[in-house]
Amino acid sequence: MFEDVDGPEQKTLLRLLIIVGIGLPILIEVVTFGSMMGHHLTGDPGGEAVPETPTPEQAGAGVGDPILEPSAVSARIESASVVTADEGWRFTIAVNVTNTGSETASVRLDSVTTRSGETIDGAASTGQLPVGQTGDVAKSWLLPPGERPDTVSVTVSVYPDGAATQSTQYTVALGDIPVSNR
Template sequence: MFEDVDGPEQKTLLRILIIVGIGLPILIEVVTFGSLLGHHLVGDPGGEVVPETPTAEPAGAGVGDPILESSAVSARIESASVVTADEGWRFTLAVNATNSGTEPAAVRLDSVTARNGETVDGTASTGQLSVGQTETVTRSWLLPPGERPDTVSITVLEYPDDGETQSTQYDVTLGDIPVSNR
């Protein structure tokens, strides 16, 4: 390969090319390693300040959050979870409700809407609560595989003395509900 190199000028050029070919990558590695080591040991010596990335606040209600604040019943989410399974993702919601109104009332969990827009029906109720009474209602819905809950429809039923039941429906937006594969 080097047999056709004649004369001192060609040998010198060949030596320079070999030195540059081997030395340049080594020089780049040494500078990179030195920079990393310097930042690790000394820290960033007064370089530009990088602003913190803001984290988005959860948009909906989560565990412990109050819901139905404008109704005759105060309620909060006691527990919420999504468990993965082959047939779908099981969403379970428990709501603790207290009748804070002046007449008997009930809380009914109705349908759940998944993030893809599909609504899954199913109901569970506290039953009639007297004034000041607290009860927890729990319901589970089977969502399509890979889907998380977006909103839950909740109905508050009031039973006034005149006998005509009044119902008010609320759509509660849910925040990030933890997903597990228990």
């Protein structure tokens, strides 16, 4: 095969072709392996734009959070959940209330508004709580399928001795309430 190679120019060309034929694949493999190891060790995505999926933070109150801060009562969400069903999603909230004011007071959960803006009526109340007393109020609303609660309307009523009842309505923004299918 190499018998017809005559002269130093042809031998040099043959050596160059052998070096390129063997060396080029080895060089490609070394560069590829080095690049993979570099990306693995540094965590670099390799110049590719890796889009970050933004997770919207739902600002608002969640389980354990206080609500109604500037009122005559202190209230804290004890539990909140959304349970899926065929007829709709059932939103349930329980609030623990302590009358920290100087007059008898009550707290009423009035309605819930979904994230799409639909308002579902319904009410539940603690009843009148004397000063320093604690009570619980829980309410459940059937939301349209796929809807999550956005706000709940809460009314605080104060019953001063011998005077008219004073009611203040609050709109409490809800955080990300967990959804389950139990």
